Amino acid sequence: MWRPAQKIKWKPAPGRWPTAGEAAGSRLFGPIGVGALHLATRTWVPAMVPWRATEDGFVTQDNIDWYARFAAGRPGAIVVEATGIRDVPSGPLLRIGHERFVPGLRKIVDAVHEASAGETKVFIQIIDFLAIRRRPEPARYLGQHLRITERHRSALGLVGAGEADVRARLLQLGDAELDAVLDARELEALRMGARERVTDLHLAHIRELPQVLPDLFAGAARRAREAGFDGIELHYAHAYTMASFLSAANARDDGYGGTRAGRLRLPLEVYRRVREAVGEDYVVGCRFLADECIAGGSTVDDAAHYGVAFARAGMDFLSMSRGGKFDDAQQPAIGWSAYPYTGPSGYECMPHHVSDERGPFGRNIDATVQVRRAIRAQGLATPVVLTGGMHGFGQAEALLASGQADVIGFARQSLADPDWFVKVRSGHGDAVGVCIYANYCEALDEKHEEVTCQIWDRVALDEPGIRKSRDGKRRLLPPPWRPPH
Ligand SMILES: Cc1cc2nc3c(=O)[nH]c(=O)nc-3n(C[C@H](O)[C@H](O)[C@H](O)COP(=O)(O)O)c2cc1C
Numbered sequence: 001m002w003r004p005a006q007k008i009k010w011k012p013a014p015g016r017w018p019t020a021g022e023a024a025g026s027r028l029f030g031p032i033g034v035g036a037l038h039l040a041t042r043t044w045v046p047a048m049v050p051w052r053a054t055e056d057g058f059v060t061q062d063n064i065d066w067y068a069r070f071a072a073g074r075p076g077a078i079v080v081e082a083t084g085i086r087d088v089p090s091g092p093l094l095r096i097g098h099e100r101f102v103p104g105l106r107k108i109v110d111a112v113h114e115a116s117a118g119e120t121k122v123f124i125q126i127i128d129f130l131a132i133r134r135r136p137e138p139a140r141y142l143g144q145h146l147r148i149t150e151r152h153r154s155a156l157g158l159v160g161a162g163e164a165d166v167r168a169r170l171l172q173l174g175d176a177e178l179d180a181v182l183d184a185r186e187l188e189a190l191r192m193g194a195r196e197r198v199t200d201l202h203l204a205h206i207r208e209l210p211q212v213l214p215d216l217f218a219g220a221a222r223r224a225r226e227a228g229f230d231g232i233e234l235h236y237a238h239a240y241t242m243a244s245f246l247s248a249a250n251a252r253d254d255g256y257g258g259t260r261a262g263r264l265r266l267p268l269e270v271y272r273r274v275r276e277a278v279g280e281d282y283v284v285g286c287r288f289l290a291d292e293c294i295a296g297g298s299t300v301d302d303a304a305h306y307g308v309a310f311a312r313a314g315m316d317f318l319s320m321s322r323g324g325k326f327d328d329a330q331q332p333a334i335g336w337s338a339y340p341y342t343g344p345s346g347y348e349c350m351p352h353h354v355s356d357e358r359g360p361f362g363r364n365i366d367a368t369v370q371v372r373r374a375i376r377a378q379g380l381a382t383p384v385v386l387t388g389g390m391h392g393f394g395q396a397e398a399l400l401a402s403g404q405a406d407v408i409g410f411a412r413q414s415l416a417d418p419d420w421f422v423k424v425r426s427g428h429g430d431a432v433g434v435c436i437y438a439n440y441c442e443a444l445d446e447k448h449e450e451v452t453c454q455i456w457d458r459v460a461l462d463e464p465g466i467r468k469s470r471d472g473k474r475r476l477l478p479p480p481w482r483p484p485h
Helices: 020-024 061-072 099-115 138-145 150-156 163-170 175-181 184-191 209-227 241-246 260-278 300-313 344-349 365-377 393-401 412-416 420-425 440-446
Strands: 032-034 037-039 043-045 077-084 121-127 231-236 283-289 318-321 384-387 407-409
Touching: 020 420, 061 077, 061 099, 077 099, 099 121, 099 209, 121 209, 121 283, 138 163, 138 184, 150 163, 150 175, 175 184, 209 231, 209 241, 209 260, 231 241, 231 260, 241 260, 241 283, 260 283, 260 300, 283 300, 300 318, 300 365, 318 365, 365 384, 393 407, 412 420, 412 440
Parallel strands: 043 077, 043 407, 077 121, 121 231, 231 283, 283 318, 318 384, 384 407
Antiparallel strands: 032 037
């Protein structure tokens, strides 16, 4: 992962933990309305992919146990990981593109409700993403996959030559010469792995995204309701299709890009179709970027404009994230796909403890506040979820008390200790396993390995009956917490 040049080492500083009485009187552990629902507390576990689904997208017992374990800590809400809306193979990521996925998803819902005695609400994040290929062996790409055109022949001085001769010549070229012969997308395909963009209007399936996505999202939303989820989160963030429509880099000239109104058009059309499918009384919100953090990308001003539009359209919550784009991702190893959390924008999304003078804690506060302020200025009360480096009670409470956010999201901190909520609330904050923001979890995510935390994944490995990672070296769940008497 990319790191800021300053390389300043930060330590988490959760500060003083509250007594049970202080926690009981706090905003953080007080209720909040989200659409037709009430969350018992203003605490939230944002979506995190744990790599526990089957190869064909079904829920496993490990998925169920994972969410039940989070629910035992009793956060106000848990958002289940990004779940694909299409009925197409997409590796071991959860899917909701067909009725056959509903029974498994229902087991997650039941497990969360049961483990939290009905207290924790459970939402599901629904996502669409475009195709991305693995970085190829150069010999394979140049020798087989690259489509040879007259442009290559003329650049190589081989006009009239057969394809095999052109490929043979390409295979002899060094990097600088390839730079001169291949175009930008071909170089990307060679060095990073080919990646589709929402602006590839020459491809029929990309051109037609505005026609197909509203129904795909609506079908997924209907299934989520059928499975018993308390609500859904539309994934409009990071490197995926809907965020790419919202991006300032979206120059589509078919009415779905080019201007702020054009970029917003599909996200709003998706939302309206989803709303029609699930009804007015069901919680529907979205996650989107307070700042794309890439050159030429959307800024916080764009995000404020989008936030107002989403709130006005009737979304029940807005969960803010930051960065996480392919555009500045690092080159993957041959045989691997680019991972959108490896460049500077990825750093903004999941900042590491080796940082710059701003540090890894609360990097999205200013931008989130700006988005929230714009929404409030329009007289709209939509709750805004703030996430990023949150790990202390005082920090979270101050943000709520000063009206900078309505709900606080704890992603890596709840992975480090899913009992954070119950411990802090019961006056046992000193028992919290504090996240050190070393991004061990994120590195596992990048390798598509079961996500765990270094704080607990080697503890009591010989405990009978515990489930372990495929290599048998890590436990898949933290040990249960037993409050002292
Ligand atoms: C292992 C892992 C998986 C993640 N998967 C998702 C995801 O599926 N959807 C999403 O919107 N964000 C995802 N995120 C980002 C987090 O929700 C969160 O925005 C980010 O980690 C910053 O918050 P934090 O500092 O509290 O960890 C993931 C983060 C991690 C560490």
